[in-house]
Amino acid sequence: MVNVDEYKAPIKSPFNVCLWISDLCNLSCKYCYAAPLSGKVMEYDRLCKLLDELNDLGVFSIVFAGGEPFMHPNIFDVIQRAVDIDIPVAVLSNGICLNEKTRNKVEKLVSGKKFTLQISLDSIDSTINDITRGKGNLVIENIRALSKLDITLQIACVLTKYNIDNAHLIIKELYPAIKRFHFMEVQRTKNSLQNPDLLLTRSQAYEFWMRLNEYSKKFPSDLCLPSLRTTLRACNEGSPEENHFHQQATFTSNSCSVGLTNIQIDANFNVLGCDIAKDFANMGNVQYNSFNDIWNSYQAYQIRNLPFPPCYKIKNAAGESLEDYL
DSSP states (O other): OOOHHHHSOSSSSOSEEEEEEEOOOSOOOTTOSSOSOOSOBOOHHHHHHHHHHHHHHTOSEEEEEESOGGGSTTHHHHHHHHHHHTSOEEEEEOSTTOOHHHHHHHHHHHTTSSEEEEEEOSOSSHHHHHHHSOOHHHHHHHHHHHTTSSOEEEEEEEEOTTTTTTTTHHHHHHTTTOOEEEEEEOOOOHHHHTOGGGOOOHHHHHHHHHHHHHHHTTSOTTOBOHHHHHHHHHTTOSOTTTTTOOTTOOOOOOOOOTTTSEEEEOTTOEEESOSTTGGGOEEEEOSSSOHHHHHTSHHHHHHHTOSSOGGGGOOOTTSOOGGGGO
């Protein structure tokens, strides 16, 4: 038996906690990390107490995701409570529910607060977007309306073989009304591995990031591309000064931080050390336990000390996993 001092978490709390408050969704994205969705939503009273616990532990930021968070029946109360804590809050949405009434209500709640609304969009060309996501025209319409309000917006774009050649054009269409754009390579989720036509080769991904780096130089310095900065560091490309990094920044590693810096909690209150390999990264449940107890549990210790990243266990369409090759 491991001594309690040996499996206590090495830090007091994770940097960021993402709460999957709704396991309902009005899209069926081909690469979805949360699928299959149970149709549940987080019980509101426990969610509120959990927000207080996370704040007391010193979590740096809170994210609400899903499924689709705007399908939670108490979403506006949840946002209100979170922004009142006065730590950075973000909501990750597919943008479909953000009609005029919803947009205006969100603006009233978050104006002047530490709040970011992230909308997912894979291409400004709805035909391309709809291959992987769906309802692109409606989402683009809602994004343009949101950009006129007092809400900090960020666009999230998942890179696949379908949009890899034109994803960067989202910036041209939406800047300067929107200045934050987050690009991410499609991850090896259970869903994406069943759709191998989505997956990128390393050379395709590298070519995109280099193209995005050159393209970004056409825009003023207020354009924010956080994922580009990190990727350039990982690829040893570009200078820290050019990309707004401190000269001594150490973002040069792609090592796995499962169960440590970024924690997910699903609609059933399971604490997950990884959003990609959720089936293999369960650290415990906070329905009736405190987050602190789960954070410092032996089960959490086991997840943090896996011999290899849990995503290595995910099987592709042929029934193979990276674990098979270890």
